Amino acid sequence: MPSIGIFGGSGFYELLDDATEHRVDTPYGEPSDPVVTGSWQGREVAFLPRHGADHRFPPHRVNYRANVWAMRELGVTRLLAPCAVGSLKAELGPGAMIVLDQFVDRTTGRPDTFHDGPPVTHTSMAEPYCGTLRALVTEELTALDRPHQPTGTIVVIQGPRFSTRAESRWFSAQGWDVVGMTQYPEVPLAREAGMCVAGIALVTDHDAGLDGHPDVAPVSHQQVLEVFAANVEHLKELLGRVVARIPDERDCGCGSSTG
Numbered sequence: 001m002p003s004i005g006i007f008g009g010s011g012f013y014e015l016l017d018d019a020t021e022h023r024v025d026t027p028y029g030e031p032s033d034p035v036v037t038g039s040w041q042g043r044e045v046a047f048l049p050r051h052g053a054d055h056r057f058p059p060h061r062v063n064y065r066a067n068v069w070a071m072r073e074l075g076v077t078r079l080l081a082p083c084a085v086g087s088l089k090a091e092l093g094p095g096a097m098i099v100l101d102q103f104v105d106r107t108t109g110r111p112d113t114f115h116d117g118p119p120v121t122h123t124s125m126a127e128p129y130c131g132t133l134r135a136l137v138t139e140e141l142t143a144l145d146r147p148h149q150p151t152g153t154i155v156v157i158q159g160p161r162f163s164t165r166a167e168s169r170w171f172s173a174q175g176w177d178v179v180g181m182t183q184y185p186e187v188p189l190a191r192e193a194g195m196c197v198a199g200i201a202l203v204t205d206h207d208a209g210l211d212g213h214p215d216v217a218p219v220s221h222q223q224v225l226e227v228f229a230a231n232v233e234h235l236k237e238l239l240g241r242v243v244a245r246i247p248d249e250r251d252c253g254c255g256s257s258t259g
């Protein structure tokens, strides 16, 4: 059984020499695609592209509950959740990676809990991301000498539209670092499912632009795709090194945050 799950696309399957597809039925319907498991770096790993292998689900239509449930059904307790983001800071340019430690939810209407009751259940979300996994990811980014930031807050917007300039200025003024569309409700659902989560944000653009930098154009979908494609090998290399080092035993409190 894989204990490590990655919400990553089909580009990862080629890394597995023993890929097996699993169609997982969940109480919330079908995941975005079958989950593919196999060994990578000597570990059993489960992959699921959150948007579907052909990228057919926009961020607001992803069945996050089914995706997380399927991972848990297959035995996943550690989840790596890479995502493309817009940077809200001049110093974080395209290609930089942020090891997320907080999120702010600005989505609407997404089913975001497994706990519809009874019983009434509340989950601590003070520290949404796993400290152990975050330290591991940061160590590997340092070893690889990649531009990165060891902490960061992501504001998760509903999408699929990008931010207005006013929204982007507002997010930036709050001190938030990056803007994305998928960490919510993926991360809190994984926490409800008792998983450790690492959110690795890859900067593809500067959102609606940067104040004082008129040369920085607002983000386009094309730019996101191009920059992500140009950096996907860096991301794979990083994830491979992290997967190899995730300890078998958990020394954190992520598995017991619901009560």
Ligand SMILES: [Zn+2]
Pocket: 130, 131, 132, 133, 195, 196, 197, 250, 252, 253, 254, 255
């Ligand atoms: Zn943990």
